[in-house]
Amino acid sequence: MPARLLLLIVALAALGCADPGQSPYEIRSRASFQPTLADPPDGGTDFPLNQPITIHFDDPPDPRTVVGLRVDVTSGMTRWFGKLHVDLFDQTVTYQLFDQLRANVGYRLALDPALGGLGGGRLGQPWVLRFRSGNGVVRVPPVEVATPLAEVLPLVLERCAGCHARAPLDLSSEGALRASLVGVASQARPEILRVECGDHARSLVVWKLLGLPIAGPAMPHGDLSRDQARTLARWIDGGCR
Ligand code: HEC
Numbered sequence: 001m002p003a004r005l006l007l008l009i010v011a012l013a014a015l016g017c018a019d020p021g022q023s024p025y026e027i028r029s030r031a032s033f034q035p036t037l038a039d040p041p042d043g044g045t046d047f048p049l050n051q052p053i054t055i056h057f058d059d060p061p062d063p064r065t066v067v068g069l070r071v072d073v074t075s076g077m078t079r080w081f082g083k084l085h086v087d088l089f090d091q092t093v094t095y096q097l098f099d100q101l102r103a104n105v106g107y108r109l110a111l112d113p114a115l116g117g118l119g120g121g122r123l124g125q126p127w128v129l130r131f132r133s134g135n136g137v138v139r140v141p142p143v144e145v146a147t148p149l150a151e152v153l154p155l156v157l158e159r160c161a162g163c164h165a166r167a168p169l170d171l172s173s174e175g176a177l178r179a180s181l182v183g184v185a186s187q188a189r190p191e192i193l194r195v196e197c198g199d200h201a202r203s204l205v206v207w208k209l210l211g212l213p214i215a216g217p218a219m220p221h222g223d224l225s226r227d228q229a230r231t232l233a234r235w236i237d238g239g240c241r
Pocket residue numbers: 011012014015156159160161162163164169185186187188189194204205208209215216217218219220221222224
């Protein structure tokens with residue numbers, strides 16, 4: 001049997017039995033969205049002055065609810081500002097402060113009740129974390145080297161091109177992949193880009209690979225593993241080079 005025909009049959013069969021319950025990525029819509037773990041923990045002391053604050057949730061955070069000043073760090077009258085980063089794989093929001101904390105001071109971090117998860121849950125009420133700084137600093141890890149497209153392309157050709165080989169979603173070559181994904185509005189959710197360079201959490205393709213209901217019907221994605229999906233996410237985070 002010609003390979004192409006075989007591929008088509010396999011693809012159709014996969015579509016036919018697209019049981020979302022089978023997907024290792026499936027996350028059902030949920031009403032709840034709650035922090036499960038924080039670093040520093042509530043009541044924590046001796047927090048390094050330059051360490052990012054990380055909060056884990058029970059569902060992937062929705063980056064659209066994290067914009068603006070949803071997270072505040074206050075001590076007395078002073079406010080700390082920083083850069084927010086959402087990681088859908090770790091289900092975390094990380095807050096990297098622009099300035100170092102002051103040594104041996106108490107802090108209060110408040111999450112806005114509007115903060116929510118991609119599964120549809122909302123925090124619903126203010127959530128507050130109190131901690132104290134120490135006087136040490138941590139070594140800042142070196143900036144991660146961006147994953148080049150060359151590392152991602154073989155995965156996509158193997159796992160995705162069987163179903164996506166023509167416009168408007170052609171993943172069968174490097175040029176077609178860029179033209180179909182980077183900066184292109186999704187069909188299912190036109191307000192979201194398929195790939196928003198620099199931010200995997202705002203890229204519909206990652207929602208799709210994680211099987212989040214918000215991205216439309218569950219897609220049989222050729223058994224792309226979580227690590228492989230993460231490789232694609234790193235390429236996005238690295239600026240789609
Ligand atoms: C078995 C066939 C199949 C495989 C394999 C597959 N897809 Fe899909 N994909 C579909 C179908 C069908 C749709 C449209 C319906 C839907 O949204 O689920 C789709 C939708 C999409 C969308 C959403 C398009 C939009 O604009 O909303 C993206 C992005 C996507 N696929 C990327 C991928 C990637 C990346 C892979 C490989 C990891 C992949 N697909 C593997 C069948 C497949």
